Amino acid sequence: MKSAREEKKGSEQVISRVLRSGVTTSLVLLSLGTVISFLTASGYRAGPGEIARLTGEAGTFPRSIPWFIGGLIHLDGQAVIALGLLVLIATPVVRVAVSLAAFARERDRTYVIITGTVLLLLILSFALGKTG
Amino acid sequence: MTPFGFTAVVLGISFFAGLLGSLVGVGGGIIVVPALTLLMGVSIQKAIAASIVSVIATSSGAAASYVSERIANMRLGMVLEVATVVGALTGAFLADWVSGRTLFLAFAALLGYTAWSMVRPRGKAVEPADDPLADKLKLHGAYFDKALGREVFYRVSRTRLGLAVSYLAGVASGLLGIGGGVLKVPVMNLAMGIPIKACTATSNFMIGVTAAASAAVYFMRGDVLTFVAAPVAVGVLLGARFGASLMNKMKNASIRYIFVAVLVASSVQMLLKGIHK
Numbered sequence: 001m002k003s004a005r006e007e008k009k010g011s012e013q014v015i016s017r018v019l020r021s022g023v024t025t026s027l028v029l030l031s032l033g034t035v036i037s038f039l040t041a042s043g044y045r046a047g048p049g050e051i052a053r054l055t056g057e058a059g060t061f062p063r064s065i066p067w068f069i070g071g072l073i074h075l076d077g078q079a080v081i082a083l084g085l086l087v088l089i090a091t092p093v094v095r096v097a098v099s100l101a102a103f104a105r106e107r108d109r110t111y112v113i114i115t116g117t118v119l120l121l122l123i124l125s126f127a128l129g130k131t132g
Numbered sequence: 133m134t135p136f137g138f139t140a141v142v143l144g145i146s147f148f149a150g151l152l153g154s155l156v157g158v159g160g161g162i163i164v165v166p167a168l169t170l171l172m173g174v175s176i177q178k179a180i181a182a183s184i185v186s187v188i189a190t191s192s193g194a195a196a197s198y199v200s201e202r203i204a205n206m207r208l209g210m211v212l213e214v215a216t217v218v219g220a221l222t223g224a225f226l227a228d229w230v231s232g233r234t235l236f237l238a239f240a241a242l243l244g245y246t247a248w249s250m251v252r253p254r255g256k257a258v259e260p261a262d263d264p265l266a267d268k269l270k271l272h273g274a275y276f277d278k279a280l281g282r283e284v285f286y287r288v289s290r291t292r293l294g295l296a297v298s299y300l301a302g303v304a305s306g307l308l309g310i311g312g313g314v315l316k317v318p319v320m321n322l323a324m325g326i327p328i329k330a331c332t333a334t335s336n337f338m339i340g341v342t343a344a345a346s347a348a349v350y351f352m353r354g355d356v357l358t359f360v361a362a363p364v365a366v367g368v369l370l371g372a373r374f375g376a377s378l379m380n381k382m383k384n385a386s387i388r389y390i391f392v393a394v395l396v397a398s399s400v401q402m403l404l405k406g407i408h409k
Contacts, residue, residue: 012199012206015199015206016196016197016199016200019192019195019196020196022192023189023192023193023369023373027369030362033362034362034366037359038135038136044136044359050135051133051138052173054357054359055172055173055178055357055360078358081358081361081362084362085185085351085356085358085362086351088185088188088192088365089185089347090344091188092340093341095192096341099210110268110269114210114211114214115210121214122217122341122344125217125220125221125348126348
């Protein structure tokens with residue numbers, strides 16, 4: 001049987017791994033997407049006014065899901081960057097969900113309630129953000 | 133400037149922002165927003181969206197190390213997160229009702245006072261007050277301090293006060309778009325009696341969660357520009373990883389002074405926003 005300290009250490013390593021893999025995945029996707037955008041014709045150009053175009057509405061993340069999926073299939077730089085940003089934003093949420101599972105495994109009821117509340121509130125604010 | 137030049141400059145600035153943020157437990161918006169708006173000509177709305185992404189990047193990039201090294205107090209982080217997230221929701225609702233100007237000025241004063249509290253000479257360290265709530269929630273912690281070369285044990289006190297300030301930090305981030313780190317670190321350090329390294333590490337652990345909620349909103353609205361956010365995120369992630377490898381080797385006093393410098397800079401930013409509003 002494992003001691004309480006080892007158990008606790010175990011969940012810390014799991015959460016650290018979740019954060020590390022989220023960070024690495026988004027780093028790879030963001031760098032890859034940027035390189036693709038510089039190399040392809042549909043990406044960043046060098047002409048004058050390009051910065052203004054990219055930091056204006058043209059750079060806005062296109063919100064349609066078909067564009068996103070189509071872009072990923074064709075390895076479009078912008079879609080790959082968008083995926084990298086999504087992974088980055090999702091990482092803390094996944095971390096909370098994994099902490100919840102870790103506390104549940106340790107049968108720590110108080111912390112299951114605390115972590116569950118944080119997760120619910122996060123989901124609530126996502127939902128409010130969408131409609132608001 | 134060419135797109136390549138823009139990317140390179142933003143990468144460099146963001147690396148620095150991630151390094152600083154990971155050391156003191158704040159999101160780096162204090163550097164990213166002015167750099168993008170004043171230096172690179174990005175609009176304030178898009179710059180704030182990019183800085184929210186930078187908060188998440190700082191948090192995840194640094195906390196991966198802080199959690200496995202046990203400098204970040206995960207239990208404390210989870211407890212205070214409840215208050216912060218409720219606060220952030222409150223702030224988002226209040227945003228339409230409250231005047232920005234007064235708030236910015238009030239915050240400038242509060243941050244200035246906090247900076248003074250962090251540096252003023254204090255008498256002999258007092259034994260932390262007993263806190264049954266901290267005992268019940270098993271908040272007391274320990275970590276190995278590489279600068280001191282020994283394990284540091286600490287007891288947490290005044291959990292209720294910590295919860296109240298975390299709630300206010302959440303309201304502030306919802307209302308003013310500032311990261312709560314500048315308030316969370318001082319309350320953990322000054323009121324709850326937690327060593328500064330554990331405070332900044334725990335703050336780093338927490339800020340990503342609050343920011344993720346607002347990031348989703350900005351993302352849906354289309355304020356997150358791929359061209360701007362990609363180099364910001366990459367630079368900050370690398371900077372935060374580097375910072376996290378340095379932090380535990382630094383002296384407590386150095387971290388405290390860097391934090392105070394960040395507080396003073398935030399206070400001045402708030403003051404300017406309040407005046408120009």
